Amino acid sequence: GAVVSQHPSWVICKSGTSVKIECRSLDFQATTMFWYRQFPKQSLMLMATSNEGSKATYEQGVEKDKFLINHASLTLSTLTVTSAHPEDSSFYICSARPGIAGGPRETQYFGPGTRLLVL
């Protein structure tokens, strides 16, 4: 149980294009999903918190117009990196937290990550 998937697992794109990453909770409903960014050999950096049906809450220093987040359903959240540049290249990981009926409220289950390379 508690499986989170991400798609795609890796993507290469040209500078200036937009890239969409999907995060799905496969066997539970996630009222809250989180998006993280991780640089090589570093810890996870929280980018934003997304609640189903409402606007995402971004962490300080994260450009909301650059990283668009949509949490349209209880099992799907998307992160769109707009006008991507080489400095956006990173490992993007989502996590999902089950609703009250799905288990402990605090527990976050992580997806496998998406590696983005912007040329």
Added chain:
Amino acid sequence: GENVEQHPSTLSVQEGDSAVIKCTYSDSASNYFPWYKQELGKGPQLIIDIRSNVGEKKDQRIAVTLNKTAKHFSLHITETQPEDSAVYFCAASRGGTASKLTFGTGTRLQVTL
């Protein structure tokens, strides 16, 4: 905000030995402490967690201890195996539906034969 420190940054043990990773936190209101294992190129996997109303929790070869007074918690892995080699992250949060996880800096564990 919360600050989580993790030590050591790298740890090398021989197969069969025990490994201990320690974390300290700053927010006395934190009450949920998970540990994640991350293998190369993959997302973090929850391996064990503990809440502040419990001092110790064990799951087979893995155990976590919590000292709320000192604001530190530790991960203990016994009888280490090569497949335990990975990066381990501790985290802390206040719990509840609005909580966020604050992660430690990670410990790279290498189990040698």
